[in-house]
Amino acid sequence: MVKTLKIDELTRVEGHGGITVIIEGEKVKDVKMNIFEGPRFFESIIKTVYYDKVPDIMRRICAICTASHSLASIRAIEHAFHIQVSDQTQILRDLLIHGEIIESHALHVFMLALPDYLGYPDALKMSSEHFEIVKAALELKKAGNMIHNIISGREIHGMNERVGGFSKIPNERKLEIIKEEMLNVKKTAELSVELLARKEPPLNINSKNIFMALNPGGKYGFIGDEILISDGGKHHINDYLNIIHERTVNYSTAKISLYKNQPFTVGALARIILNKSKLEGSAKNMFKTYQALIREGNPLTNNIAQAIELVHSVERAVVLVDELLSRGVRDERLPVVNVKEARGVGAVEAPRGILYHDYTFDKYGCIVKCNVITPTAQNIASIERDYREAASSLINEDEDKIKFNLELISRAYDPCISCATHVIRLKN
Amino acid sequence: MKEPASENKPKIGVFSLTGCAGDQLMILNLEDTLIELLSKFEIKSFQEASSYSENIRLDIAFVEGSVSTEHDLEKLKEIRDKSSLLVAIGDCAVNGCVQAMRNSQTSIAERMLDVYGVEDNIYRALEPKGIGEYVRVDFEIPGCPVEKEEVFNTLISLLNGDPPLIPDYPVCVECKLNGYPCVIIEEGKPCLGPIITAGCDARCPSLGLDCVGCRGPIKGETNAKAELEALRKRGYPDKYIINRLRFFAGNFPDIRILGERKNSKGEK
Numbered sequence: 001m002v003k004t005l006k007i008d009e010l011t012r013v014e015g016h017g018g019i020t021v022i023i024e025g026e027k028v029k030d031v032k033m034n035i036f037e038g039p040r041f042f043e044s045i046i047k048t049v050y051y052d053k054v055p056d057i058m059r060r061i062c063a064i065c066t067a068s069h070s071l072a073s074i075r076a077i078e079h080a081f082h083i084q085v086s087d088q089t090q091i092l093r094d095l096l097i098h099g100e101i102i103e104s105h106a107l108h109v110f111m112l113a114l115p116d117y118l119g120y121p122d123a124l125k126m127s128s129e130h131f132e133i134v135k136a137a138l139e140l141k142k143a144g145n146m147i148h149n150i151i152s153g154r155e156i157h158g159m160n161e162r163v164g165g166f167s168k169i170p171n172e173r174k175l176e177i178i179k180e181e182m183l184n185v186k187k188t189a190e191l192s193v194e195l196l197a198r199k200e201p202p203l204n205i206n207s208k209n210i211f212m213a214l215n216p217g218g219k220y221g222f223i224g225d226e227i228l229i230s231d232g233g234k235h236h237i238n239d240y241l242n243i244i245h246e247r248t249v250n251y252s253t254a255k256i257s258l259y260k261n262q263p264f265t266v267g268a269l270a271r272i273i274l275n276k277s278k279l280e281g282s283a284k285n286m287f288k289t290y291q292a293l294i295r296e297g298n299p300l301t302n303n304i305a306q307a308i309e310l311v312h313s314v315e316r317a318v319v320l321v322d323e324l325l326s327r328g329v330r331d332e333r334l335p336v337v338n339v340k341e342a343r344g345v346g347a348v349e350a351p352r353g354i355l356y357h358d359y360t361f362d363k364y365g366c367i368v369k370c371n372v373i374t375p376t377a378q379n380i381a382s383i384e385r386d387y388r389e390a391a392s393s394l395i396n397e398d399e400d401k402i403k404f405n406l407e408l409i410s411r412a413y414d415p416c417i418s419c420a421t422h423v424i425r426l427k428n
Numbered sequence: 429m430k431e432p433a434s435e436n437k438p439k440i441g442v443f444s445l446t447g448c449a450g451d452q453l454m455i456l457n458l459e460d461t462l463i464e465l466l467s468k469f470e471i472k473s474f475q476e477a478s479s480y481s482e483n484i485r486l487d488i489a490f491v492e493g494s495v496s497t498e499h500d501l502e503k504l505k506e507i508r509d510k511s512s513l514l515v516a517i518g519d520c521a522v523n524g525c526v527q528a529m530r531n532s533q534t535s536i537a538e539r540m541l542d543v544y545g546v547e548d549n550i551y552r553a554l555e556p557k558g559i560g561e562y563v564r565v566d567f568e569i570p571g572c573p574v575e576k577e578e579v580f581n582t583l584i585s586l587l588n589g590d591p592p593l594i595p596d597y598p599v600c601v602e603c604k605l606n607g608y609p610c611v612i613i614e615e616g617k618p619c620l621g622p623i624i625t626a627g628c629d630a631r632c633p634s635l636g637l638d639c640v641g642c643r644g645p646i647k648g649e650t651n652a653k654a655e656l657e658a659l660r661k662r663g664y665p666d667k668y669i670i671n672r673l674r675f676f677a678g679n680f681p682d683i684r685i686l687g688e689r690k691n692s693k694g695e696k
Contacts, residue, residue, distance in 0.1 A: 038446030063450025
């Protein structure tokens, strides 16, 4: 007997997606993550645009990881035209990304994932019995947004970060406000780890996995030019197309990213696994306390990895502000850019994993070719593998239970479907 | 304010078509007031925030995102049919946003070939447009993204039975009220402030940047040719200016014709 399980619209995820699982007898025959977010053709529409406003368009691929897109875009342009930036710029960019991690992970961990652990359909319903938790979570998310506001000029789709630096450097008082706010919300970040650690993940599966993350350099962070792979591989980001193979598979219209013909995973779990030795302070201590809960084979433990990153980003933001203040904040003029025929690749660890922007320019500095690979697109193959794993292990359970668990997996990966759609085939 | 009984609360839904979901996120960004504000309404659908959804008649539907596929269009018509008031939130729903910038310049088939390597329109994609191109829209809140204060004020106005107030004057007005130096006159930057809807408190000029136009041109009041002429005089090439004007206004009548390609194939 063939039976088809379908979830038409995933909820509590970014964008529009669904799941189809086909079961034949006692076997899972087919799994699909269906994406029906409309295509926006960014790689096509950006052609002929002069480099200066390219990041302003490309960041609009996604609202929740807008700064990651903006910085990946800016770094691709800087690599193409050989532009060096100041230490101050690098610190401010780090700070901005930490703000994005805080805002995005707080939203995901508390509002989107935690209701599953505590048994509510959403955070609003959860707030009737856990008002203090939801209120604190909103404070934490707001603190991340505040970093965006101060550094980037707006919570979503800011404009202050530019090719070569920042248009206006935030003053010292504003940086102090960031620090005060981070110290205020640190407890909430720590609470997120403790809340998730109290319970076994609602689903336990054990998939064989490969992880990829950027090498952040000396400190645990989110910007880098080297790809680290859990099989020991190391590659410069310029070689990303030699590592990540996109291919069309016959059972689905989705383009799947594979590494050596295998699914691979990017995101918080991948970063924690590959860069854990660089954690510091309270994040390091919490990692040590709860590391048994971080399981390479269970994507649901991505939630606790995100929570540990929340703690890290809150603490790290304080350190970065202190560094800026001790150096003394100074105004800097944006460098003069000499455009030329060139190609540049930029990569950033967005909240959901490595994000690549790859541009080719003509001699006038206008885009002739563009390629973007988003973290969710890279994770689709892993998500489908885990659907298969979970559906197989639950095959004798009733349909609602299977569906609930498939949604859990989707949400654990924190997919960003708006991001993914310009590279993913939609369902027919 | 006394809590209205549940049956008297306006029933609302928040829906999303093709876009980045940033306008829904902006509603969630009303952190300080979110829980109290939403308690004044009965939320029947809010996809990004909740797995709870009910298919019933709504007093107010908020729609973000552009109509970019046949699926979007079907969904939009259903939402219109079951809602007393329809409010477009954000530039995607109002104007079609950045994904509409090549409308009348490249065909869907060309875009498909560029990104997916096939010409067939397998996603049933349409030329991206705002929702007002297809159904009656009662109010439009511009912005990419919307300003959260504007969302808050709109919700409160509608709660009180008042129409929301949206500026019908350009960004320049707010820029001057703030006393920012004009980035066109002082620095020769290609600012779109003179034709773009105010309401952002001149965010870009406040940072020394030229307005990129994310709130869209002022409907019925925009002289795109004059802006083109003004930037030409500053030495910007036509291709550059036309791209700039199109970023957030590919469907805007005066701008759509700029740089239009004759006989673009494959369009309906």
